[in-house]
Structure formats: C-alpha cells, structure tokens
Amino acid sequence: MKIHIKNGRVVDPRSGTDAIQDVYVAAGRVVAVGTAGAAPADFKAQRTIDATGLVVAPGLVDLSARLREPGFEYKATLETEMHAAVAGGVTSLVCPPDTDPPLDEPGLVEMLKYRARSLNLAHVHPLGAMTVQLAGKRLTEMVLLQEAGCVAFSQADALMADTQVLWRALQYASTFGFAVWLRPQDGFLAKDGVAHDGQVATRLGLAGIPASAEIIALTTILQLVRDTGARVHLQRLSTARGVELVRLAKAEGLPVSCDVSAHHAHLSEMDIGYFDPHCHLVPPLRSDRDRAALRQGLADGTIDALCSDHAPVDEDAKQLPFSESEPGATGLELLLPLALKWGTEMKLPLARVLATVTNNPARIIGNGVGTQAGVLAAGETADLCIFDANTMQRISAGTLKSQGKNTPFLGYELPGKVRYTLVGGLVVYEG
Amino acid sequence: MNNPQLNARGELQHLLSVEGLPRETLLHILATADSFVGLTDRDVKKVPLLRGKSVFNLFFENSTRTRTTFEIAAKRLSADVINLNINTSSTSKGESLLDTVDNLSAMHADMFIVRHASSGAPYQIARHVTPHPHLHVVNAGDGRHAHPTQGLLDLYTIRHYKKEFSQLSVAVIGDVLHSRVARSLIHGLTTLGVPDVRVIGPKTLLPAGVEQLGVKVFHDMNKGMAGVDVVAMLRLQNERMNGPLLPSAQEFFKSYGLTPEKLALAKPDAIVMHPGPMNRGVEIDSAVADGPSSVILPQVTFGIAVRMAVMSILAGN
Known part of the structure; x- marks a missing residue:
C-alpha cells in the first residue's frame, strides 16, 4: 500500500521538525518526507490523504494501558480497547501485568501478543510480572518472559512490601539489562486510603493516603537503583516532592525515567467535588500544588512522558460510594486531547508537547522492541497519527470506543480530533 | 457544581451535610424545631404534617438509637414508617445499593433516611433519585463524612x-x-x-x-x-x-x-x-x-424535634 499524505503540518518531536510537508508511505515504512517533489521516482500513490489543516505526527506511545485480558473481559476486551487505542491515535502501548492470571508466565505473554497481533491494530508491549502472582515474594522467569515479548518488569499496583525482594529483583533484572517499572507507593501508608490525605479527604471524611507513601517508596527505590545500577522507570508520579526527588536523581546520573498520568496533569483532589467516583484514581489525585509541580516537571523534562493510565472499569463497579468504587479511569482516547490541552495551557511548542506522548515514551520502552516507534522520518515504520488540533470535542460516553466509559472528563470540551491512524503503513482508523 | 442538597429554587431538597447549607437554612430548621419541642410535652404528641407519606429508614449500618429517633420523629408527624436493615437483607444477597433504592422508589417512597458506612453514599442515592423530585433523602450518618x-x-x-x-x-x-x-x-x-x-x-x-x-x-x-x-x-x-x-x-x-x-x-x-x-x-x-x-439527655429530646423539623421542611419543599 502506497499512501501519499499531502500538505499536512508534519511534526516530528525527535528532529524538532514542524513544517508543512508531504509524507510518502510504502511497504509499511515512511519512504520520504518533504516538499511535493520529494517522492521517490517510482512512487505511485494508491491512496492520497489530504492533510491540509491537519497535523501529521508519529503515532502515540502510551506507557500504561490496561487491556483487561486475560481475566477481566467484563470490564473490557482486547478488541474494544485496541479499537479505542487507534481511535485515540495510539499506535504502541504498554500493558501492565495486573491481569488475571497476572502476566508471570511466558505462555500468557505469547498468547496476549498473538491475540493483539492478529487484530492488526496498535502494537502491544506487555510488562512482565516481576514476582510470581505479583505476590512480591518469588522472582519470575524474567529471561523467558523477555523472550516471550515482555519489554520490562513490574509489580503493577500490587504491594511490594519486602525490600529484600525488591533489592534482589533489581539486581537480577539489571544482570540481563532488563528495566524495571515501578509505581512508588508504600503499601502500609496507603492501606485503606482512597484519597489524598489533605483538605478534601478531611472535609469529605475519606480515608487518606499521605504524600509520604510515594516519597518514602521513591526514596527506597532510588537508593536501590544507586546500589544495583538497575534501570528503573517510575510510573505515575503524584507528588511535588516526588518530582523533586526524580530531578535530583537525574542530576546525580541515576538511570531513571518517569511518567505522569494525564489525569494527574489536569486534576486535583478538588475535582472529587461531591464524591465523584470517576475521580477515584490510583495514585490519588493530590493537591493543586502537587498538580502544578507535575505539570511543570513534564514541561521541563524531569518527567519524561505523559501516559493515559487507561483503566476501563465496568459501570456497576463505579456505581458505588466513593471508597467502595473501583479506582481507575478510561484514557486511551483522551491522551492526545489532554496532552494538547496541557501544552496549550503551558504555552509549549507542539513538537515539545507531542514528545511527551511519542518519542520520549518510545525511548523508555527501548530499542529492544525491534522498530523505532515515536518517530516520523524516512526509513522508519509508518505508525502515524493525523489529527485536527483545533477542533474541540465534547467528551461523552457515546464518543468513547473503549468499553469503559468511566472518566472524570465526561462533559469536558477538549482539543484535538484524530482523523487517521496508520499502523505499519495501513490506515487502521478514520474519524 | 450545583449544590446537590438544594432544588432549583434554592430550597432544601435533601439533607446530606451541614457543609454548604446557607446560614438562613440552618436558622430556619432550628426555628421550626422550636415549634415541635413544646409538642413533646403534650398528651397528644402527633401532628398531621406528614400524613399519608412513607418514610423509609434505610440503615445499611446498624444503629438502633438513631433509627429509633427518626422513627419517633416521623410517627409524630403522622408518617408511615418502614424500617429496613439492609445489611441483613438484600445487599447480602448481592443486590446493589442503587437497585435497592430503585425498588423502594417504585413503591412510591417519599423520604429515605439513610445510614451507611461509606462516606458519600447518601449523595449517590440523592443523585440517583433525581428523576423523582418528590423524593427526599436525609443523611443519618455516612462513614466519617457527616451526620x-x-x-x-x-x-x-x-x-x-x-x-x-x-x-x-x-x-x-x-x-x-x-x-x-x-x-x-x-x-x-x-x-x-x-x-x-x-x-x-x-x-x-x-x-x-x-x-x-x-x-x-x-x-x-x-x-x-x-x-x-x-x-x-x-x-x-x-x-x-x-x-x-x-x-x-x-x-x-x-x-x-x-x-x-x-x-x-x-x-x-x-x-x-x-x-x-x-x-x-x-x-x-x-x-x-x-x-x-x-x-x-436534653440533646436526645431536642433531637426528635430537630428531626421533625427537617422532615417537615423537606416534605413541604
């Protein structure tokens, strides 16, 4: 399939390109980018996409998207969520191992990879469980899991109380150069909590999770990184002090990277309002001050990537009082709009904004996955997202393809509408 | 964000929390309670303000004392009172909170007195009964949040x-x-x-x-x-x-x-x-x-008058 994408605003965060250009796609790859005459001599387009007024960017790379398979098909299925992904312009995503059973055996990973590949939509990169059953006790067969397709290892949101096991896991993973992805949270301090231990939890009578839960875990992890040299990606930071600790760790030269969820980049504890279960998230939405630090940290590069933290939850599980409701929010289709909203509010150039959802997260996944995602350049795989940056869209259950309609942003008007998504040079979504 | 306790005219639709209620509303409730305090000393303690109305005590968390005071208050207003201890009935059979509420709404309840162990549960019920504007929710204690x-x-x-x-x-x-x-x-x-x-x-x-x-x-x-x-x-x-x-x-x-x-x-x-x-x-x-x-002990006596005041004000709005 040869596709000529005409007259679009081509933005490539890696090179910093931001110009009206044409993109030529053939045999799954971008073969040329440039003015109308840049096409290879023998290029005869089978399809021409007029991208006038649209942005042509690398497909989005999402570092945290739960697909709910295997085990939680009542919340969502691979098929629904993969359609949601491409509808959101996401062409590569990382799924955490907190399925049922968890991704702690190579067979499970192979099956998931196979099922995902056969859908021919976005690329799925599973995280392997770091410990068997995510129980925090026994290490998994990381080498075999990596061969099966795991890009790194993680405890998801499961408790990791035993620092001895964490220490050994980091040593073992780093032996083979595997990265470990951790969401810093002290399980004891977070126990029973459902909201940030601050003014809103105090007013509403919700059990609190203190900021210290993140800070203590982060301090522990950073020390173990210093000790073991393991490559660690810190997931979904939520506190101002957490951002500061990562800034210092990077300055020190520790091999760490980190991300923040799109929810935490926009919302704070105040958005819980009158017990809105859609704002029951993990980690909890924190104070306005924390949110400001997260937004700033993402802008100055301390935080490398913005992720959707996609967590589709079935309707019934949200129709419960706040603390009994299941945490999480759907997000694959909101990642681009929320990135654009953040970028506009922070007055950042588009290439810089898109870097947080394309090139930066792709670098964190690493080159081990075969192709270089998150880049728009001649010779690279044609995973592309073509969107209208100026159209505002009202978010409603009806506009979401994900099986999960649970998001605090229902009713919001957000910028950005995906018009075409290409994966491997094929148009997999048109909106 | 609309105050979920007030109707479009700014009157009390539900009593969910003291927070967010205007000073005038609080004073109005206290003044209304004055008129019921004297009543409890009389031989005939009933007034017909809630005659024909059904008040459901929905206690998802046990509390004999609070339930009794609400029951007495409702009966002195001549309401029909139905007590449901839900933690021993339907939810233990797996019925959801909101299904229970739907069922009782279909029985033409006029008022729900809700006690629940989770903060915010009465808000969720109040949101859910929005299609029934005659239905009022009174929070009788939710988690750590409000009473x-x-x-x-x-x-x-x-x-x-x-x-x-x-x-x-x-x-x-x-x-x-x-x-x-x-x-x-x-x-x-x-x-x-x-x-x-x-x-x-x-x-x-x-x-x-x-x-x-x-x-x-x-x-x-x-x-x-x-x-x-x-x-x-x-x-x-x-x-x-x-x-x-x-x-x-x-x-x-x-x-x-x-x-x-x-x-x-x-x-x-x-x-x-x-x-x-x-x-x-x-x-x-x-x-x-x-x-x-x-x-x-006077607190307990006043409690009945205050609950009568709340119920009569809600029923009138």
Whole structure:
C-alpha cells in the first residue's frame, strides 16, 4: 500500500521538525518526507490523504494501558480497547501485568501478543510480572518472559512490601539489562486510603493516603537503583516532592525515567467535588500544588512522558460510594486531547508537547522492541497519527470506543480530533 | 457544581451535610424545631404534617438509637414508617445499593433516611433519585463524612442554653478523624458565626489539615479547655482504642477524658454534650456525664424535634 499524505503540518518531536510537508508511505515504512517533489521516482500513490489543516505526527506511545485480558473481559476486551487505542491515535502501548492470571508466565505473554497481533491494530508491549502472582515474594522467569515479548518488569499496583525482594529483583533484572517499572507507593501508608490525605479527604471524611507513601517508596527505590545500577522507570508520579526527588536523581546520573498520568496533569483532589467516583484514581489525585509541580516537571523534562493510565472499569463497579468504587479511569482516547490541552495551557511548542506522548515514551520502552516507534522520518515504520488540533470535542460516553466509559472528563470540551491512524503503513482508523 | 442538597429554587431538597447549607437554612430548621419541642410535652404528641407519606429508614449500618429517633420523629408527624436493615437483607444477597433504592422508589417512597458506612453514599442515592423530585433523602450518618441531624441537634442544644452563637468558645474533643458528628458540628458552628471553635485530641485522631475547617487545634486538653462555653465530646470506637492510633483506653482517658478537674477549666456555666452512646471512663467521667453541666439527655429530646423539623421542611419543599 502506497499512501501519499499531502500538505499536512508534519511534526516530528525527535528532529524538532514542524513544517508543512508531504509524507510518502510504502511497504509499511515512511519512504520520504518533504516538499511535493520529494517522492521517490517510482512512487505511485494508491491512496492520497489530504492533510491540509491537519497535523501529521508519529503515532502515540502510551506507557500504561490496561487491556483487561486475560481475566477481566467484563470490564473490557482486547478488541474494544485496541479499537479505542487507534481511535485515540495510539499506535504502541504498554500493558501492565495486573491481569488475571497476572502476566508471570511466558505462555500468557505469547498468547496476549498473538491475540493483539492478529487484530492488526496498535502494537502491544506487555510488562512482565516481576514476582510470581505479583505476590512480591518469588522472582519470575524474567529471561523467558523477555523472550516471550515482555519489554520490562513490574509489580503493577500490587504491594511490594519486602525490600529484600525488591533489592534482589533489581539486581537480577539489571544482570540481563532488563528495566524495571515501578509505581512508588508504600503499601502500609496507603492501606485503606482512597484519597489524598489533605483538605478534601478531611472535609469529605475519606480515608487518606499521605504524600509520604510515594516519597518514602521513591526514596527506597532510588537508593536501590544507586546500589544495583538497575534501570528503573517510575510510573505515575503524584507528588511535588516526588518530582523533586526524580530531578535530583537525574542530576546525580541515576538511570531513571518517569511518567505522569494525564489525569494527574489536569486534576486535583478538588475535582472529587461531591464524591465523584470517576475521580477515584490510583495514585490519588493530590493537591493543586502537587498538580502544578507535575505539570511543570513534564514541561521541563524531569518527567519524561505523559501516559493515559487507561483503566476501563465496568459501570456497576463505579456505581458505588466513593471508597467502595473501583479506582481507575478510561484514557486511551483522551491522551492526545489532554496532552494538547496541557501544552496549550503551558504555552509549549507542539513538537515539545507531542514528545511527551511519542518519542520520549518510545525511548523508555527501548530499542529492544525491534522498530523505532515515536518517530516520523524516512526509513522508519509508518505508525502515524493525523489529527485536527483545533477542533474541540465534547467528551461523552457515546464518543468513547473503549468499553469503559468511566472518566472524570465526561462533559469536558477538549482539543484535538484524530482523523487517521496508520499502523505499519495501513490506515487502521478514520474519524 | 450545583449544590446537590438544594432544588432549583434554592430550597432544601435533601439533607446530606451541614457543609454548604446557607446560614438562613440552618436558622430556619432550628426555628421550626422550636415549634415541635413544646409538642413533646403534650398528651397528644402527633401532628398531621406528614400524613399519608412513607418514610423509609434505610440503615445499611446498624444503629438502633438513631433509627429509633427518626422513627419517633416521623410517627409524630403522622408518617408511615418502614424500617429496613439492609445489611441483613438484600445487599447480602448481592443486590446493589442503587437497585435497592430503585425498588423502594417504585413503591412510591417519599423520604429515605439513610445510614451507611461509606462516606458519600447518601449523595449517590440523592443523585440517583433525581428523576423523582418528590423524593427526599436525609443523611443519618455516612462513614466519617457527616451526620447532619446530629450536628443540627447539637446546634439546637447550644442555642437553647447559650442563646447566641456570636460570642461562644466551643471545644470538640476526641476522635475527630473518624467522626462524622464532629464534621457536621464544626461546619454548623462556623456557618453560624461562632468565633472560637477548637478541636482537642492527639495527632493520630485529627485529620490532615483540620485547621482548614476553621478550627484551632489543641493537643493539650488543659489549654484547650480554658474558658470554653461548650464542650462537645466525641465517642471513641472500641476498635480504635488499642493499635496504631492509641495505646490504650486508659491512657486516652488520662490525656483526653473529661473529668470534673478538666471541666473546671471551662467557664462555670459551660455545658457538656455527647452524641452517645458514651464510653464512661474512656472519653468522659461519670461524674461529668451525670453532673449538672451535662446536657446529654436534653440533646436526645431536642433531637426528635430537630428531626421533625427537617422532615417537615423537606416534605413541604
């Protein structure tokens, strides 16, 4: 399939390109980018996409998207969520191992990879469980899991109380150069909590999770990184002090990277309002001050990537009082709009904004996955997202393809509408 | 964000929390309660304000005492009262909270009195019954969040003995962290213009940033008691007496129990309140609970009048 994408605003965060250009796609790859005459001599387009007024960017790379398979098909299925992904312009995503059973055996990973590949939509990169059953006790067969397709290892949101096991896991993973992805949270301090231990939890009578839960875990992890040299990606930071600790760790030269969820980049504890279960998230939405630090940290590069933290939850599980409701929010289709909203509010150039959802997260996944995602350049795989940056869209259950309609942003008007998504040079979504 | 307690005309549609209610609404409830207080002394205690109305006591968490006071209040207003202890009925069969509510709405209920162990549950019920504008929800205690009729009866009691709110010092003492009573009382006091609201307790039993509710924090009870007009004691739940929050009931009593000696630090005419049931010898000494400053039993009497006031106002809106 040869596709000529005409007259679009081509933005490539890696090179910093931001110009009206044409993109030529053939045999799954971008073969040329440039003015109308840049096409290879023998290029005869089978399809021409007029991208006038649209942005042509690398497909989005999402570092945290739960697909709910295997085990939680009542919340969502691979098929629904993969359609949601491409509808959101996401062409590569990382799924955490907190399925049922968890991704702690190579067979499970192979099956998931196979099922995902056969859908021919976005690329799925599973995280392997770091410990068997995510129980925090026994290490998994990381080498075999990596061969099966795991890009790194993680405890998801499961408790990791035993620092001895964490220490050994980091040593073992780093032996083979595997990265470990951790969401810093002290399980004891977070126990029973459902909201940030601050003014809103105090007013509403919700059990609190203190900021210290993140800070203590982060301090522990950073020390173990210093000790073991393991490559660690810190997931979904939520506190101002957490951002500061990562800034210092990077300055020190520790091999760490980190991300923040799109929810935490926009919302704070105040958005819980009158017990809105859609704002029951993990980690909890924190104070306005924390949110400001997260937004700033993402802008100055301390935080490398913005992720959707996609967590589709079935309707019934949200129709419960706040603390009994299941945490999480759907997000694959909101990642681009929320990135654009953040970028506009922070007055950042588009290439810089898109870097947080394309090139930066792709670098964190690493080159081990075969192709270089998150880049728009001649010779690279044609995973592309073509969107209208100026159209505002009202978010409603009806506009979401994900099986999960649970998001605090229902009713919001957000910028950005995906018009075409290409994966491997094929148009997999048109909106 | 609309205030979910008020209807489009700004009248009380549900009573979910004292927080966010206008001062005028609070005063209106207290004034309406005045007219019911006298009634309880009469031979015929019933008035027909809720005749033909069905009041459902939906108690997802057991509380004989609170349920009884609501039942008496509703019956004195001539309502039909149906008591449902839901933790022993349908939800244990797997029926969801909102399915239960749908079923009862279909029985043409007029009012739900809701007690639930989770903060915010009555809000969810109130949101869910929006299609039935004649249906009113009264929060009878949700988790740690609110117990508005208790807060209102505390305000009523204070007004009864102290007449004015604008010059008072009020101390709220004990387990504020887990107390819906404390939250409702504090919001009521600050809304009605009480200039000096204090909370007294160990750091383990005070929620984060409690100062932002408009209170002064004391950890030393002797300092916190100095010159107060009203002492509002809170109940300490048994399960919180030994563990990470407190070492023992005895030690709690030593530091924060209300004894005659500590009460002597308050104003000579100070009143002592307690929402009940009391733990004698844990948060309060019997000599105080049964002493001349105690208004604990009048609180119970006023509680019925206040609940009658709330129900009659809701039914009229």
